Amino acid sequence: MAESFQPIPVAAPGDNRWLFAVRCLVDLQLLSVYRFLRRELAPCRGRVLDVGAGQAPWRELLTQAEYVGLDVESAGDFGMRSTPGVIYYDGITMPFPDDSFDHVLCSEVLEHVPDASAFMAEVARVVRPGGSLVLTVPWSARLHHLPHDYRRLTRQGLVALFEASGFTDIRIEERGNDVAVVANKLIVMLIRVLRPAKRSQRIWCWPLALVLAPVASGFVIAAHVSMRLGLGSREDPLGYGVVATKG
Numbered sequence: 001m002a003e004s005f006q007p008i009p010v011a012a013p014g015d016n017r018w019l020f021a022v023r024c025l026v027d028l029q030l031l032s033v034y035r036f037l038r039r040e041l042a043p044c045r046g047r048v049l050d051v052g053a054g055q056a057p058w059r060e061l062l063t064q065a066e067y068v069g070l071d072v073e074s075a076g077d078f079g080m081r082s083t084p085g086v087i088y089y090d091g092i093t094m095p096f097p098d099d100s101f102d103h104v105l106c107s108e109v110l111e112h113v114p115d116a117s118a119f120m121a122e123v124a125r126v127v128r129p130g131g132s133l134v135l136t137v138p139w140s141a142r143l144h145h146l147p148h149d150y151r152r153l154t155r156q157g158l159v160a161l162f163e164a165s166g167f168t169d170i171r172i173e174e175r176g177n178d179v180a181v182v183a184n185k186l187i188v189m190l191i192r193v194l195r196p197a198k199r200s201q202r203i204w205c206w207p208l209a210l211v212l213a214p215v216a217s218g219f220v221i222a223a224h225v226s227m228r229l230g231l232g233s234r235e236d237p238l239g240y241g242v243v244a245t246k247g
Contacts, residue, residue: 004195005191010030012060028227036136040134045102046066052071052112069087099128130246134243135244140181158172178232180237186212
């Protein structure tokens with residue numbers, strides 16, 4: 001199955017704050033992830049391992065911690081460039097002793113791991129007892145980074161996976177709501193009709209884009225308002241944010 005367009009790698013907010021803010025206006029997944037991580041990472045102290053670090057965009061949120069980034073050797077397949085401060089490994093055994101870290105960060109990675117149970121066992125191995133895991137996963141998101149997109153997990157599925165891996169005090173919250181989901185789908189559709197696979201399709205795709213653009217814009221505005229005011233249904237969120245403690 002061919003991917004119509006690949007996600008744009010996330011750059012650190014501090015690299016270009018105006019550009020990051022503009023992206024967050026239309027990329028509601030990114031906005032919800034950023035808001036969750038900004039809040040949950042602020043109290044972190046000690047050593048923090050960022051698993052699936054990519055280009056280490058969230059390092060700047062860990063101002064009072066020692067940051068270590070980790071990613072797979074095939075990170076280039078996901079559109080990531082080699083990044084200073086990030087260690088690259090085989091994707092199976094993390095190159096650290098047991099109980100090496102006070103916290104583990106894992107953002108938008110679990111859906112790309114072939115064996116989620118083995119991966120979580122490694123995460124649990126390298127975080128100390130009493131240490132925390134801060135994690136985000138998508139729920140309502142298109143297939144991306146194909147063929148390496150393996151799952152979507154519900155709240156109940158996340159709890160079962162984390163408990164089986166030895167984590168306790170599991171707190172899960174929805175990121176976004178159903179309005180944001182509709183807005184996100186419309187934005188993806190708009191991008192797709194603006195970039196048709198064949199030139200001959202422009203004759204109907206571009207007029208469709210003229211109709212779709214104001215509708216998508218209206219839903220994006222509604223999504224921002226509803227997320228800010230806590231409105232909309234959370235039974236179909238953009239994704240989940242999770243904080244758990246190693247038992």
